[in-house]
Amino acid sequence: MPRPPDEALNRTLLALSDPTRRAILRRLADRDARVTDLAVPFDMSLAAVSKHIRVLERAGLVRRTVTGREHRLAFDAGGLVPVSEWIAAQRGVWERRLDALEAVLVKRRVAHRKA
């Protein structure tokens, strides 16, 4: 089975797999913030928080706006769309399979009643 070119999805899922990065996104979903504001509640160095933010930016989950020396960060909900779509696709395949199984069972029951 060939591997599809889904590097973007790899990056998004890997970015989301860290609890600190998910906490940063939760915070940013609530309101935009400066990098320095974000670092305060996390009990970690500005460098460590900055590293997590860069991972989130590369994954398309956070946007940065630079005005002079101020770096403002915003949550980008659009970055979650590929993940939602992938999950919906797998569930779709799975549900169609359950539907097909149900159809076979109903057919058998009908055949059984006629016999």
Place this chain on the structure above:
Amino acid sequence: MPRPPDEALNRTLLALSDPTRRAILRRLADRDARVTDLAVPFDMSLAAVSKHIRVLERAGLVRRTVTGREHRLAFDAGGLVPVSEWIAAQRGVWERRLDALEAVLVKRRVAHRKA
């Protein structure tokens, strides 16, 4: 900000962040398979595929049924639920914020018209 005990979500997202593991899940969503059947289309050793499968099992995305020497694998769609819920929660926060912003703008427009 305290880290929530969401180790299960970390494991699921990390398991999904690999394209081979996502391809295995796509294959299993379509139909159950034996470990040996799964290895064939992936052009990798049985040991390598087995390792990916163990990661998926630990993440609650794959179930294994052992009958004698036969190991059958099935997709467990329920394993995707925590990821869907997390995404829905972030989008919910984000959309409520947009709604609140819209309400403020509408209010201002009404006040402007009255003035």
